[in-house]
Amino acid sequence: MIRTATPADVPVIHALIRELAEFERALEEARATEEQLHAALFGPDAVASALIAEDGGSEGGVAGFALWFRNFSTWTGTPGLYLEDLYVRPTARGAGHGKALLAALAAICVERGYERFEWSVLDWNEKAIGVYRSIGARPQDEWTVQRLTGPALAELAARAAPAGLGEPAASAPAG
Incomplete structure (x- = not known):
């Protein structure tokens, strides 16, 4: 069964994220x-959503x-x-x-008129890649992920003009 996460699911989502980070050999990065x-x-300014896969046999009934x-x-x-x-x-x-979660997300896309459903996968995760190919997903080989973090992010941010960041543009007075 796939369902939308509720606030009561936060502790199990946190635990699953930690399990995922350990699987991906990056537990120290999961902060x-x-x-x-x-x-x-x-x-009040929620930026993400989550789905829960339940079954009777996993810890607390949560499979993923x-x-x-x-x-x-x-x-x-779009x-x-x-x-x-x-x-x-x-x-x-x-x-x-996993396929049920992916199908539920695809249904959200179709229902809401979203034209793209994208994700990244570690190149060594052959089992996941096999699942993704089996559902019709294709790699975007011509694109590479770029990421700024830590000191590089702070250094680039320091170059930004200080005034007005994050503020909506002021409109000109009607004349």
Whole structure:
């Protein structure tokens, strides 16, 4: 069963994120707190959404999750869905939970008129890549992910003009 996450799911989502980070050999990078996740998913300025895959046999009945957010394509003029994390616990793998989560996200796209559903996958995760190919996903080989973090992000931000960032442009008075 796939369902929309609720605020009560934040602790299990946090635990699943930690399990995913450990699987991806990057546990030390998973610094998000439950409070941050709650704000991101359910706060007044929520920026993400999550789905939960349930079954009777996994810890607490939760087999896995998918966390996603909207993006926007200037080329199509429509929103899209970016899948940030998809994780199914090892004990629940092979039962179709991952494909069910992907199908539910695809249904959200179709229902809302989103023309793109995108995500990234580690190049060594052959099992996941096989699942993605089996549902018709294709790699965007001509594109590479670029990322700024830490000191490089701070240094570039320091170059920005200080006035007006984050403020809507003022409109000219009607004349």
